[in-house]
Amino acid sequence: MNEREKILRLLAYRTVLQRFRSMGFIRVFSDNIAEVLDISSSLVRKDFSAFGISGTQKGGYHIEDILTRIQGIIGFSEPQRVIIVGAGRIGQALMHYSGFRSSGIEIIAGFDIDSARQNPAAEIPVLPMELLEDFIREQKVRIAVLAVPESSALACFDRLVRAGIRGVLNFTPHKLKGDAGTVVSNINIEHELTNLIYLVNQQWQVPSERHTIIS
Amino acid sequence: MNEREKILRLLAYRTVLQRFRSMGFIRVFSDNIAEVLDISSSLVRKDFSAFGISGTQKGGYHIEDILTRIQGIIGFSEPQRVIIVGAGRIGQALMHYSGFRSSGIEIIAGFDIDSARQNPAAEIPVLPMELLEDFIREQKVRIAVLAVPESSALACFDRLVRAGIRGVLNFTPHKLKGDAGTVVSNINIEHELTNLIYLVNQQWQVPSERHTIIS
DNA sequence: TAGATTGTTAATCGATTAACAATC
DNA sequence: TAGATTGTTAATCGATTAACAATC
Numbered sequence: 001m002n003e004r005e006k007i008l009r010l011l012a013y014r015t016v017l018q019r020f021r022s023m024g025f026i027r028v029f030s031d032n033i034a035e036v037l038d039i040s041s042s043l044v045r046k047d048f049s050a051f052g053i054s055g056t057q058k059g060g061y062h063i064e065d066i067l068t069r070i071q072g073i074i075g076f077s078e079p080q081r082v083i084i085v086g087a088g089r090i091g092q093a094l095m096h097y098s099g100f101r102s103s104g105i106e107i108i109a110g111f112d113i114d115s116a117r118q119n120p121a122a123e124i125p126v127l128p129m130e131l132l133e134d135f136i137r138e139q140k141v142r143i144a145v146l147a148v149p150e151s152s153a154l155a156c157f158d159r160l161v162r163a164g165i166r167g168v169l170n171f172t173p174h175k176l177k178g179d180a181g182t183v184v185s186n187i188n189i190e191h192e193l194t195n196l197i198y199l200v201n202q203q204w205q206v207p208s209e210r211h212t213i214i215s
Numbered sequence: 216m217n218e219r220e221k222i223l224r225l226l227a228y229r230t231v232l233q234r235f236r237s238m239g240f241i242r243v244f245s246d247n248i249a250e251v252l253d254i255s256s257s258l259v260r261k262d263f264s265a266f267g268i269s270g271t272q273k274g275g276y277h278i279e280d281i282l283t284r285i286q287g288i289i290g291f292s293e294p295q296r297v298i299i300v301g302a303g304r305i306g307q308a309l310m311h312y313s314g315f316r317s318s319g320i321e322i323i324a325g326f327d328i329d330s331a332r333q334n335p336a337a338e339i340p341v342l343p344m345e346l347l348e349d350f351i352r353e354q355k356v357r358i359a360v361l362a363v364p365e366s367s368a369l370a371c372f373d374r375l376v377r378a379g380i381r382g383v384l385n386f387t388p389h390k391l392k393g394d395a396g397t398v399v400s401n402i403n404i405e406h407e408l409t410n411l412i413y414l415v416n417q418q419w420q421v422p423s424e425r426h427t428i429i430s
Numbered sequence: 431t432a433g434a435t436t437g438t439t440a441a442t443c444g445a446t447t448a449a450c451a452a453t454c
Numbered sequence: 455t456a457g458a459t460t461g462t463t464a465a466t467c468g469a470t471t472a473a474c475a476a477t478c
Contacts, residue, residue: 435477440474442471443469449464449465453461
């Protein structure tokens with residue numbers, strides 16, 4: 001059933017419904033949501049049905065009801081504490097990303113090998129890598145964002161998992177594999193951009209010179 | 216056939232094979248690649264077959280051959296010029312991401328509404344938003360990265376498309392839809408992280424209190 | 431009522447995988 | 455040769471969609 005995609009869709013529903021609500025709407029039809037997200041209304045209804053969200057014929061769905069239900073499924077009762085490993089430009093950008101706060105995500109520390117980037121006194125402290133394992137164990141951190149250079153990606157990932165991290169959001173070019181007890185999400189920005197450029201180039205070539213995929 | 220996923224896999228193959236090559240390997244078996252990427256060897260062979268990459272029984276695939284072929288499909292003959300709209304922390308991080316250069320991607324300018332972030336004299340100039348349309352037209356830019364705040368996302372997207380941008384890598388929380396002539400890739404970091412946390416929490420709850428998805 | 435929308439079933443679609451003949 | 459691997463076919467799997475009865 002592809003849990004991952006389904007939960008990502010649920011998050012998309014939440015974002016859209018919050019927007020509808022802030023515009024003053026009270027109810028929506030599956031069609032309204034489908035249109036904004038560019039999916040079919042069948043899929044919206046099917047998802048809602050699978051998550052126990054019900055509407056009424058004719059009246060559609062109560063926005064507030066859906067949001068409450070979604071919150072009950074993916075909302076966290078307490079702040080989720082996350083560390084950022086690698087305080088380069090991307091790491092720093094994520095450390096100060098304000099959108100996390102409102103979703104109940106709290107960045108509690110960054111780590112970097114470079115002393116010029118360290119700052120234990122900052123609001124979100126940036127600590128030396130030597131303190132990584134102790135910090136994870138003492139603070140019982142389970143989620144980490146990996147934003148180190150490619151060359152140290154595997155070694156850092158290994159340290160994180162050994163220290164007790166159970167979920168890694170990976171921005172390095174290594175496609176990391178989680179084992180039974182560890183979940184990994186890989187985001188490869190370079191691949192995403194390259195793929196986008198490829199698709200645009202495809203579309204704007206004359207058909208004759210377009211690369212053909214045999215299938 | 217899901218072009219998007221297929222090309223992303225091709226990019227993953229390239230990354231892995233470059234790594235193998237740098238380790239001194241000349242040939243690989245579909246199995247070696249599959250293992251690293253956590254996919255099946257059938258899929259690797261099927262992809263290769265679809266892209267016209269052939270190996271030999273017993274001998275596997277020539278790394279150099281595959282890389283040449285992949286380069287022929289997704290490689291660019293000339294540098295691909297990209298602009299970054301929004302020079303906040305994420306925008307700046309992407310502007311200086313060194314990995315792009317080696318894939319033939321060139322960030323030629325950033326744009327920001329805030330004069331404190333502007334710097335037309337920098338190596339990669341950061342220009343005021345007023346110059347956006349003229350710049351795109353004069354430089355014939357087709358690809359843009361959107362890294363502005365949520366509140367101005369839709370308006371900026373609209374301006375980009377009107378000015379002739381054909382591909383947008385979108386980091387704002389709005390799931391943007393491309394029309395016939397425009398390709399959009401949406402990356403929602405907050406959703407990715409929330410999803411990761413959800414999956415970890417699921418896994419580490421006792422089964423009885425785990426949220427059940429009826430299906 | 432007439433019209434519209436949900437909830438669900440069955441059909442479709444497409445991607446992935448298993449399996450194996452061909453062959454080195 | 456015996457063993458191993460490709461390339462491809464057929465089977466499987468699962469997600470999405472179309473369609474429509476139920477119903478407000």
